[in-house]
Amino acid sequence: MSFxxxxxxxxxxQDLNRMKRRARRIYPHDAAxxxxxxxxxxxxxxxxxxxxxxxxxxxQEQRAEIAAAQEMARAWPVTNGPEHQSNL
Ligand SMILES: [Zn+2]
Numbered sequence: 001m002s003f004x005x006x007x008x009x010x011x012x013x014q015d016l017n018r019m020k021r022r023a024r025r026i027y028p029h030d031a032a033x034x035x036x037x038x039x040x041x042x043x044x045x046x047x048x049x050x051x052x053x054x055x056x057x058x059x060q061e062q063r064a065e066i067a068a069a070q071e072m073a074r075a076w077p078v079t080n081g082p083e084h085q086s087n088l
Contacts, residue, residue: 020033027035035041042048050056057065 016036019036023030023033023036023039026039027033027041040047043052045053050058
């Protein structure tokens with residue numbers, strides 16, 4: 001048995017205990033902290049994935065797309081394209 005494996009096991013147990021403490025704080029009625037790994041107990045339309053219920057992208061995906069578009073605009077700025085010419 002190697003030291004590294006014991007260390008990672010200890011780390012996993014420590015992390016799980018930390019997540020269980022947090023789960024018990026959020027859901028005090030769940031003493032076993034069954035949702036410690038994900039903290040989600042409901043998948044109704046308000047809590048669930050918007051792709052499932054509304055066919056929309058998640059906030060995380062929307063933020064990633066905006067960040068990617070901004071990165072593209074920074075990398076290749078269009079200063080004299082047709083979208084920058086005034087129509088007046
Ligand atoms: Zn819900």
